[in-house]
Each structure stands twice: as structure tokens, then as C-alpha cells.
Amino acid sequence: MKRLSWLLFATVIVVLVASCAGPATTEAPPAPTSPPEPTSPPPPEAEEFRVVVIGKSVHPYWSNVEKGVIAAGADLGLSADQAIFFVPPQEDVAKQIETMETYIAQGVTGIALAPSDPNALEPVMKKATDAGIIVTTLDTPPVEDSVSLVYIGTDNYSAGQTAGETMASLLPDGGLVGIGRGSDTALNALQRTDGFLDAIEGSGIETLEPVNDKEDAARALQLANSVLSANPDLAGAFGVYAYNGPAWATAIKEANRVGETRLVSFDATTDIINGIKEGVIDATVAQREFDMGYKSVQLIYLIATKGEEAAMSEMGVVDGVIDTGVDVITAATLKDYEAGLDAKGIPHEWDTEGWTP
Numbered sequence: 609m610k611r612l613s614w615l616l617f618a619t620v621i622v623v624l625v626a627s628c629a630g631p632a633t634t635e636a637p638p639a640p641t642s643p644p645e646p647t648s649p650p651p652p653e654a655e656e657f658r659v660v661v662i663g664k665s666v667h668p669y670w671s672n673v674e675k676g677v678i679a680a681g682a683d684l685g686l687s688a689d690q691a692i693f694f695v696p697p698q699e700d701v702a703k704q705i706e707t708m709e710t711y712i713a714q715g716v717t718g719i720a721l722a723p724s725d726p727n728a729l730e731p732v733m734k735k736a737t738d739a740g741i742i743v744t745t746l747d748t749p750p751v752e753d754s755v756s757l758v759y760i761g762t763d764n765y766s767a768g769q770t771a772g773e774t775m776a777s778l779l780p781d782g783g784l785v786g787i788g789r790g791s792d793t794a795l796n797a798l799q800r801t802d803g804f805l806d807a808i809e810g811s812g813i814e815t816l817e818p819v820n821d822k823e824d825a826a827r828a829l830q831l832a833n834s835v836l837s838a839n840p841d842l843a844g845a846f847g848v849y850a851y852n853g854p855a856w857a858t859a860i861k862e863a864n865r866v867g868e869t870r871l872v873s874f875d876a877t878t879d880i881i882n883g884i885k886e887g888v889i890d891a892t893v894a895q896r897e898f899d900m901g902y903k904s905v906q907l908i909y910l911i912a913t914k915g916e917e918a919a920m921s922e923m924g925v926v927d928g929v930i931d932t933g934v935d936v937i938t939a940a941t942l943k944d945y946e947a948g949l950d951a952k953g954i955p956h957e958w959d960t961e962g963w964t965p
């Protein structure tokens with residue numbers, strides 16, 4: 609709504625300036641001058657700007673996203689109610705839709721959403737853009753041709769390939785691998801699984817059908833336990849979402865299979881880092897979720913204050929995407945990873961003091 613009125617305001621100014629130039633004359637046209645500076649909307653009134661970031665489930669992974677949201681808000685001089693973060697307890701498409709509706713009704717400036725089901729969320733995202741709200745996505749991509757202006761997050765297919773290649777190098781003789789994930793609709797889960805399966809092709813690794821816990825950590829553990837008891841010789845396990853790695857780790861320890869069932873996970877929350885230190889998690893593909901939260905707020909702020917084109921170029925958007933990248937962490941690289949986070953000032957609740965690989 610606000611953005612439309614700035615555009616209208618800018619258009620009115622341009623029309624007024626043009627009409628003040630006086631009637632057309634037959635005099636020679638003036639010498640060409642440099643083109644006028646592009647008009648950009650005036651910055652939002654401090655108290656009018658509001659951005660909402662909507663995640664997928666209550667989990668330390670999403671707390672890291674929230675830290676990024678808060679840090680960006682502070683750096684931009686916003687108050688706590690101008691950079692808002694929300695997640696439902698577990699995967700909950702209806703709750704995401706309801707939350708979108710609430711903030712559309714409030715006429716916020718922008719919404720960044722991680723759609724648990726991109727098809728189900730697209731109509732309400734469209735409703736938001738029709739209302740003049742800036743809509744972007746983070747962590748999990750929207751449908752193709754979505755109204756989402758930019759996706760900020762991991763290239764999930766290629767990150768899944770990285771996980772698959774890592775598993776193939778851990779299992780040179782192949783074997784059976786279980787897959788645990790938290791959604792059968794969210795594109796990040798589907799793309800990671802596809803990338804993983806493509807990367808292990810021809811390696812002698814066979815996979816079981818992925819089990820879906822719908823972002824419920826307790827259910828993820830039950831499923832990991834039952835897959836392992838049905839397949840006591842399981843050679844490997846792949847944890848697609850942040851709590852899947854720890855769920856497999858607990859199941860593997862309880863089954864006394866540390867080192868025998870090789871484990872590749874996603875993300876770098878404290879429980880995963882502890883799994884690497886203990887040697888039960890062989891490798892993890894760490895996303896940069898703090899950056900996803902930070903950049904979502906920053907991008908929407910820049911679009912609102914400087915206009916879409918300037919914001920896209922300042923943020924380095926390529927084909928509607930800001931690829932936040934991943935880090936592969938193993939026991940051998942954990943200390944370097946920690947040093948990298950510290951150098952960037954990214955908070956983490958774990959440390960490697962007193963630990964050696």
C-alpha cells in the first residue's frame with residue numbers, strides 16, 4: 609500500500625515538474641544534458657515501516673534466523689515491532705496462511721515467508737502483493753512464476769548433491785541408507801532429496817523411501833528408531849532437516865551403531881555440532897540461516913526506501929535469488945568453521961574449546 613502511494617507521489621511530482629516547464633516553443637531544443645537522477649520513493653516514515661518474517665517451525669535453526677532478523681532491525685534503526693518474526697510450532701500450512709492474512713490486514717510494508725507448501729501459500733502471497741505489500745521468500749523456495757520477488761536461501765538441489773557425494777565417500781562399498789525429512793511438500797526438502805539421490809547414483813548405495821515427520825522432532829526420533837530396528841545393518845542415514853541429524857544420532861547411539869551407520873545431516877545447531885564432536889555425525893551441510901533472516905529484512909527495507917531496481921543491485925540479486933551458500937563441516941573442519949563464524953560476528957551457542965578432532 610505504502611509503496612504504491614510513494615510511486616503515485618513520485619509520478620505526480622514528475623507530471624507537475626513537466627507541466628511547469630511551460631508551453632512548447634519552436635525554439636531550438638536545448639543542448640542535451642545528463643539524464644535526470646532516477647526518482648526513488650521517499651524513505652518510509654520511521655514508524656510506518658514494518659517487515660514480518662514467517663518461518664516454519666519452532667527450532668534453534670529458526671532461532672538463528674530470528675537472530676538475523678533482530679540484528680538487521682537493530683542495524684537499520686528499527687524498533688522491535690518493526691521487524692517481526694513468527695513461526696508455528698510445527699509444519700503448519702494453515703497457520704502460515706492465517707499469519708499472512710493477519711499481516712495483510714495490518715498493511716505491513718513487507719513479508720518474507722518460508723512456504724511449507726508453496727502451492728498452498730501462493731494465493732495468499734498474491735493477495736499480499738495485490739495489496740501493495742513487498743513479498744519475498746527465504747529458506748524454502750516458492751513455486752516457479754511466484755509473486756515472490758526474491759528467494760533468499762540455500763541452493764537446495766546442489767546442497768543435497770553435496771550431502772550425497774559426502775555419503776558416497778563415506779560408503780565406498782555402497783549399502784542401504786535411510787532418509788528422514790520434515791516435509792513432503794516444502795521445496796527445500798524435495799530438492800535436497802533429489803540432489804542427494806542424483807549424487808549417489810552408481811555408487812552402490814540404495815535408499816529407503818524417505819520418512820516424513822512434518823517438522824516434529826519427537827516423531828523424527830520415533831521414525832529413526834523404527835527404520836533402524838527394521839534395518840539393523842543400515843549403512844548410512846541422511847538427515848534432511850535440522851532436527852533429523854540429531855534424531856538419527858540418538859537412534860544410532862541407542863542401537864550401538866556409532867561408526868557403523870554413517871550419518872550425514874543438514875545444519876549446524878548445537879546438537880549437531882555436539883554430534884560431530886562425539887563422532888556420531890560424520891558430516892553436516894551447514895546453511896547460513898542467520899544471513900537469510902538478516903538479508904530478508906535488509907532487502908525489504910531497501911526496496912521500500914530506494915526502489916526495487918536499486919535494492920536488487922545493492923543486494924546482488926541474480927535471477928530473483930540471493931544464494932546464501934553452505935559450509936560442509938566435519939570433525940576436521942569444525943574449528944575453521946567456528947573461526948569463520950566468529951570473524952563474521954555470527955553468534956553460536958557452542959564452542960570447541962578443550963575439544964580436539
Ligand code: BGC
Pocket residue numbers: 664665667669722747748790796823848849850851874875895
Ligand atoms: C530447513 C528448514 C526447516 C528446519 C527444521 C532446516 O534444514 O532448511 O526449512 O524448517 O531445518 O528444523
